[in-house]
Amino acid sequence: MTVQTAPAKYDIKDLALADEGKRRTEWSERSMPVLRQIRARFAKEQPLRGVKLSACLHVTTETANLMITLRTAGADIALCASNPLSTQDDVAAHLVRDHGVHVYAIKGEDHETYYTHISQALAFGPEMTQDDGADLVGALHMIALNRLDDLAPPIRKWVEGLSQSERKALVADVRGSTEETTTGVIRLKAMAKEGVLQFPIIAVNDSNTKHMFDNRYGTGQSTLDGVVRATNLLLAGSTVVVAGYGWCGRGVASRARGAGSHVIVTEIDPLPALEARMDGFEVRTMADAAPLGDLFITLTGNIHVIRPEHFSAMKDGAIVCNSGHFNVELDLEGLAKIASARRAVREMVEEYVVKGRRIMVLGEGRLINLAAAEGHPASVMDMSFANQALAAEVLAKDSAKMSKAVHRLPAAVDGEIARLKLQSMGISIDTLTAEQTKYLASWDAGT
Numbered sequence: 001m002t003v004q005t006a007p008a009k010y011d012i013k014d015l016a017l018a019d020e021g022k023r024r025t026e027w028s029e030r031s032m033p034v035l036r037q038i039r040a041r042f043a044k045e046q047p048l049r050g051v052k053l054s055a056c057l058h059v060t061t062e063t064a065n066l067m068i069t070l071r072t073a074g075a076d077i078a079l080c081a082s083n084p085l086s087t088q089d090d091v092a093a094h095l096v097r098d099h100g101v102h103v104y105a106i107k108g109e110d111h112e113t114y115y116t117h118i119s120q121a122l123a124f125g126p127e128m129t130q131d132d133g134a135d136l137v138g139a140l141h142m143i144a145l146n147r148l149d150d151l152a153p154p155i156r157k158w159v160e161g162l163s164q165s166e167r168k169a170l171v172a173d174v175r176g177s178t179e180e181t182t183t184g185v186i187r188l189k190a191m192a193k194e195g196v197l198q199f200p201i202i203a204v205n206d207s208n209t210k211h212m213f214d215n216r217y218g219t220g221q222s223t224l225d226g227v228v229r230a231t232n233l234l235l236a237g238s239t240v241v242v243a244g245y246g247w248c249g250r251g252v253a254s255r256a257r258g259a260g261s262h263v264i265v266t267e268i269d270p271l272p273a274l275e276a277r278m279d280g281f282e283v284r285t286m287a288d289a290a291p292l293g294d295l296f297i298t299l300t301g302n303i304h305v306i307r308p309e310h311f312s313a314m315k316d317g318a319i320v321c322n323s324g325h326f327n328v329e330l331d332l333e334g335l336a337k338i339a340s341a342r343r344a345v346r347e348m349v350e351e352y353v354v355k356g357r358r359i360m361v362l363g364e365g366r367l368i369n370l371a372a373a374e375g376h377p378a379s380v381m382d383m384s385f386a387n388q389a390l391a392a393e394v395l396a397k398d399s400a401k402m403s404k405a406v407h408r409l410p411a412a413v414d415g416e417i418a419r420l421k422l423q424s425m426g427i428s429i430d431t432l433t434a435e436q437t438k439y440l441a442s443w444d445a446g447t
């Protein structure tokens, strides 16, 4: 489709950073053998030839490798950030200069620019989208449902400049989308439940080779990496309060324990709470944990998990951060209201004074692993982005046959990614003997 406002070719910090972005992207590529194999096949088969794809992802070196893979498959790509603080400006420059990706992302962009960049990725007129948190697809649905009041002002302004038929075409042209993270999948499943989903979604997060590794080991390591880079905190001997014992929380809790921290877990669901206890962690309510923690990390996907009543019970010097998808897990507005003073004390660290006690909030409450560190290690993103690349291929081939629902990649694809990853690590596993295969399929043999 043609839209009234032609998007600029790109909007990034500085094209001159491209050499550094290229070096760092190539460094990540070394740890992404599964994606490299997919790229080699895509180069021959061109499964995305001519497909216009808009992606809203964290602009990191690993994402650059995904974008290069999709370009190799023949896609034409616009890329905007899925968080205002997660963009690596050198990577953005490399993708623009060396791979012809239309990147709209600048680290530290304000609210207005963040949403302007999303509208530019939409104005690209995608046939396929990729999301991390469903901001792009969420906006498309607000347009489809004519709920313009619910759009962020910069997107709304752009949409108001489009005719009704252009708005309709914008949504109708999208054949399908992929979603990277738990929070995005929750939002999309809510859309499907309400019957408003406009096209099929492949929930990459739901693949075992994604959440069991990326959410657990990736978030586990990179979250602590972000905290340490921001504060230089000694984890050994610290009391770390982990809110949420899902895939991400399990990873952070076990890594913090490995670094010598005493870990307290908070939960709202009895099952993961019990699991945390039997994994050997102390389980408390946030109210009970608040006076005890040296470091608080939220990973729940929920809103206002740490509130003013918790902040006001914390000890002097407590460090608070979030590694869940959105910056709503900490009630920072509530904190600002009860604070008598507030100042930046270090890059990524803002100090609030509450009842004479200093509370340190990291990275404006945004995902700390991407704000203060580099996000997940490439080795784990290898599997997540293998899922993304294969999901794009499935959508290109089969979206017309898929229902307007949230789908998983087939189990065989998931298994194949795990097999390739093991192979790249030089690890062999046993195969079933004929006798074992028969035994596992029977109910009457060998009891």
Ligand SMILES: NC(=O)c1ccc[n+]([C@@H]2O[C@H](COP(=O)([O-])OP(=O)(O)OC[C@H]3O[C@@H](n4cnc5c(N)ncnc54)[C@H](O)[C@@H]3O)[C@@H](O)[C@H]2O)c1
Pocket: 181, 182, 183, 184, 211, 214, 215, 219, 243, 244, 245, 246, 247, 248, 249, 266, 267, 268, 269, 272, 299, 300, 301, 302, 305, 323, 324, 325, 326, 367, 368, 369, 376
């Ligand atoms: N930082 C990253 O790079 C990164 C990576 C992957 C996922 N995420 C995000 O992290 C969040 C968690 O993802 P996940 O895969 O672990 O989800 P999950 O659903 O596996 O786990 C979330 C857990 O939080 C618990 N919870 C909900 N509300 C709570 C509350 N008020 N207090 C305490 N616990 C509460 C739930 O019971 C659940 O056990 C999501 O927002 C996801 O999108 C971030």
